[in-house]
Amino acid sequence: MPASRDVLVEVTVNGVPHTARVPARTLLVHFLRDRLRLTGTHVGCDTTQCGACTVALDGVAVKSCTVLAAQASGHEIQTIEGLAPAGDAAGLHPVQQAFWQEHGLQCGYCTPGMVMAVRQILADHPDPTEADVRHGLAGNICRCTGYQNIVAAALDAARHLRGA
Amino acid sequence: MFPADFGYVRAGSLAQALDLLTEAAEADEDAKLLAGGQSLLPMMKLRLATPQTLIDIGGLAELTGVTVDASGTTVIGALSTYRALQRDPHIAAAYPAMTDALAVLADQQVRARGTIGGCVAHGDPAADLPAVLLALAASVTLTSRHGTRTVPLDDFLQGVFATDLAPDEVVTAITVPAAPPGQAYEKFEQPASHLPLAGVCAVVAVTDGVITSAGVAVTGVAGRAFRALDTERSLASARPTAAVIEAAASQVASGVRPLSDQHASGPFRLHLAQVLARRALTQAVERAATA
Numbered sequence: 001m002p003a004s005r006d007v008l009v010e011v012t013v014n015g016v017p018h019t020a021r022v023p024a025r026t027l028l029v030h031f032l033r034d035r036l037r038l039t040g041t042h043v044g045c046d047t048t049q050c051g052a053c054t055v056a057l058d059g060v061a062v063k064s065c066t067v068l069a070a071q072a073s074g075h076e077i078q079t080i081e082g083l084a085p086a087g088d089a090a091g092l093h094p095v096q097q098a099f100w101q102e103h104g105l106q107c108g109y110c111t112p113g114m115v116m117a118v119r120q121i122l123a124d125h126p127d128p129t130e131a132d133v134r135h136g137l138a139g140n141i142c143r144c145t146g147y148q149n150i151v152a153a154a155l156d157a158a159r160h161l162r163g164a
Numbered sequence: 165m166f167p168a169d170f171g172y173v174r175a176g177s178l179a180q181a182l183d184l185l186t187e188a189a190e191a192d193e194d195a196k197l198l199a200g201g202q203s204l205l206p207m208m209k210l211r212l213a214t215p216q217t218l219i220d221i222g223g224l225a226e227l228t229g230v231t232v233d234a235s236g237t238t239v240i241g242a243l244s245t246y247r248a249l250q251r252d253p254h255i256a257a258a259y260p261a262m263t264d265a266l267a268v269l270a271d272q273q274v275r276a277r278g279t280i281g282g283c284v285a286h287g288d289p290a291a292d293l294p295a296v297l298l299a300l301a302a303s304v305t306l307t308s309r310h311g312t313r314t315v316p317l318d319d320f321l322q323g324v325f326a327t328d329l330a331p332d333e334v335v336t337a338i339t340v341p342a343a344p345p346g347q348a349y350e351k352f353e354q355p356a357s358h359l360p361l362a363g364v365c366a367v368v369a370v371t372d373g374v375i376t377s378a379g380v381a382v383t384g385v386a387g388r389a390f391r392a393l394d395t396e397r398s399l400a401s402a403r404p405t406a407a408v409i410e411a412a413a414s415q416v417a418s419g420v421r422p423l424s425d426q427h428a429s430g431p432f433r434l435h436l437a438q439v440l441a442r443r444a445l446t447q448a449v450e451r452a453a454t455a
Contacts, residue, residue: 003171003217024172024218046165048206049356054273060247063273066205070172071198071222120272138358139271
């Protein structure tokens with residue numbers, strides 16, 4: 001099987017299957033934004049540090065600027081656009097609700113990545129300490145330095161998700 | 165930013181990956197294996213690496229997982245992710261220093277994709293795990309169309325991004341011998357990359373109040389992770405008092421020519437290594453006492 005400069009990407013994004021032939025060097029974040037027009041996933045640093053491009057790949061948070069679209073082929077992606085409950089256009093996921101409630105954003109650029117990262121932290125730590133949240137957010141940078149309310153939002157979301 | 169153009173092929177099995185590698189080597193083609201891609205893809209985006217071909221082995225389930233034999237020797241599939249290893253109960257019980265490192269290695273998103281085999285093959289002088297694996301006397305299993313060989317990690321690592329990996333070989337497993345419970349890893353990180361400016365792993369066996377064996381290794385300080393042989397020698401047969409640990413830690417980078425860059429000067433790295441060696445040894449001795 002020869003290597004190809006174009007690859008067929010077959011990927012399910014937010015429950016919807018997509019098929020496209022793209023250059024092999026296409027990064028997942030560019031596939032999502034430019035091909036599928038899902039522009040909620042942001043490009044911040046482009047160097048695997050800031051986490052603005054965080055999406056879930058087979059349910060686990062990854063940095064989509066550091067995954068090839070080709071690597072995602074055959075897998076399931078969830079982006080910020082697919083986080084709210086299906087069929088509820090106005091609804092918010094409990095993590096999104098908590099960011100709104102606790103004002104966990106300033107300029108908003110890092111917010112989609114923060115929300116997707118917090119979703120993962122709470123999946124791994126349903127009852128997190130503040131230290132768990134801060135350590136879990138090591139891969140996400142807020143240039144507004146608005147971490148205080150982001151952490152408060154994560155802890156608030158954890159309480160709601162536990163039904164407390 | 166995106167990588168320079170390349171050809172991509174996904175290997176369906178290890179055998180197919182070996183065939184593809186051999187074909188590329190014979191054609192004098194610059195092919196790279198793609199595992200988790202968490203080091204390779206950033207280098208490709210910066211055009212520090214411009215392979216002609218990527219052979220994606222990321223999906224090979226045959227190279228994942230942890231197995232243990234009766235002697236406690238543990239074989240870790242090269243494509244096991246940091247995230248999977250962090251959640252592996254055997255790793256947590258047998259190699260607490262590895263769990264220490266996995267908890268502070270990069271960030272949760274990178275740990276979800278990055279692999280132990282990719283880390284070792286990459287040869288990054290500032291990777292966390294090589295210090296742990298050297299202190300645990302781990303070895304690397306390499307497979308090619310010509311067969312399989314197992315090399316001590318200490319021989320495999322050669323220098324900055326340089327290893328003993330041949331162009332037609334795949335890192336298939338990391339083997340870690342059974343180890344005493346007195347283990348710890350301590351690092352001081354660059355806050356954006358989370359790479360250690362210095363990281364030290366200590367593994368000590370303590371019997372009747374005397375250190376019967378010691379493995380100490382350092383990463384981030386020199387062109388490759390290294391065993392701190394002077395420190396190990398000064399600990400042998402000693403009682404692990406604070407003074408003994410302090411004296412041993414002060415030799416952790418003796419004779420080493422340190423890296424020096426915009427993140428940390430050479431003398432600062434040497435200082436960090438000594439402080440971290442003291443902390444890691446103290447913690448390892450405590451764990452040995454409470455195990």
